[in-house]
Amino acid sequence: MSDSNPAGLIFSLFNEIGIINQLSTARFAKVLAPDLNPSEFGVLNHFVRLGDAKSPSYLAKAFQMTKPSMTAILGKLERKRYVEIVGSVEDRRRKIVTLTDAGRAARDRGIASMAPLAAIIMEHQDLGELEKILPTLQALREFLDAERNAVDGLT
Amino acid sequence: MSDSNPAGLIFSLFNEIGIINQLSTARFAKVLAPDLNPSEFGVLNHFVRLGDAKSPSYLAKAFQMTKPSMTAILGKLERKRYVEIVGSVEDRRRKIVTLTDAGRAARDRGIASMAPLAAIIMEHQDLGELEKILPTLQALREFLDAERNAVDGLT
DNA sequence: TAATATTAGTTAGATAACTAACAATAATGG
DNA sequence: CCATTATTGTTAGTTATCTAACTAATATTA
Numbered sequence: 535m536s537d538s539n540p541a542g543l544i545f546s547l548f549n550e551i552g553i554i555n556q557l558s559t560a561r562f563a564k565v566l567a568p569d570l571n572p573s574e575f576g577v578l579n580h581f582v583r584l585g586d587a588k589s590p591s592y593l594a595k596a597f598q599m600t601k602p603s604m605t606a607i608l609g610k611l612e613r614k615r616y617v618e619i620v621g622s623v624e625d626r627r628r629k630i631v632t633l634t635d636a637g638r639a640a641r642d643r644g645i646a647s648m649a650p651l652a653a654i655i656m657e658h659q660d661l662g663e664l665e666k667i668l669p670t671l672q673a674l675r676e677f678l679d680a681e682r683n684a685v686d687g688l689t
Numbered sequence: 690m691s692d693s694n695p696a697g698l699i700f701s702l703f704n705e706i707g708i709i710n711q712l713s714t715a716r717f718a719k720v721l722a723p724d725l726n727p728s729e730f731g732v733l734n735h736f737v738r739l740g741d742a743k744s745p746s747y748l749a750k751a752f753q754m755t756k757p758s759m760t761a762i763l764g765k766l767e768r769k770r771y772v773e774i775v776g777s778v779e780d781r782r783r784k785i786v787t788l789t790d791a792g793r794a795a796r797d798r799g800i801a802s803m804a805p806l807a808a809i810i811m812e813h814q815d816l817g818e819l820e821k822i823l824p825t826l827q828a829l830r831e832f833l834d835a836e837r838n839a840v841d842g843l844t
Numbered sequence: 845t846a847a848t849a850t851t852a853g854t855t856a857g858a859t860a861a862c863t864a865a866c867a868a869t870a871a872t873g874g
Numbered sequence: 875c876c877a878t879t880a881t882t883g884t885t886a887g888t889t890a891t892c893t894a895a896c897t898a899a900t901a902t903t904a
Contacts, residue, residue: 626900
């Protein structure tokens, strides 16, 4: 597995990242269930951290997701009364999504339910190491994103 | 986004990893298509690198995947004549999957088609940095895997 | 200003993963 | 040695994502 050639390194890297993503998403999904899945939680959390009253299109871009996927997620959140969706008056193509009190409460429950898992990871993994790799991952993500947009763009 | 509290760090980390996984998988899928998807390529590549004549169950574990998912992937590879699947005589529950010559050729084409993308990444990202973060990611992956098995195990 | 292009969101259909439940076989232990 | 348990792989059904194609509204341009 310890590939010494550069392409092998990149391949190993994406391989590890893929497995971590799968394992971590599955774990988060389990502790969040049955109220929310990770995508729905992510939207509620974004609203709490960065403010609500965003358009579906903005959210799709923020989460690196296609518009139809965001439509589906927002539809589920709306049915649960965790968000409200109204048409914009300035631009009647647009919709505006806002968080409800129930949505904020659901997000807080989500945070609480994930805390033990985060604690376990903090206990057994070197936080300093994890902090050190974050900038490299961010740079890689930004590069892939820019490169993708250069080729085709997210429709 | 630069969370200073530990739980926020972990959340940011998994967030970056999730986006990188999505972007990189989509890119690899695009260059591999239409012959193979990344999962199918992964199985062929595993055979070339680590030897074939594995059981579906072994492969499912190796790829952190459920057995039904591996059944589906192997079915597609078998229909393309890239692998052969025969029953084991020693243990008649088991099947044994082997790579065909066509499968090896398909894997080689896959490697060739991914080379330009790997080259672009190598050109624009600091390979030394990427190499440095790999052990940390491996440790995190191993921890999540062990932790998962401690709780329930992959069915 | 009318025609064209772009943007926002939705609908329809495909795909690839998952869980649950099952049949067939092998291993274990009273 | 037989009954129970575990393992291997499949089938059936669900889910979350995607792409393609569409409508409606706005912006651009000839």
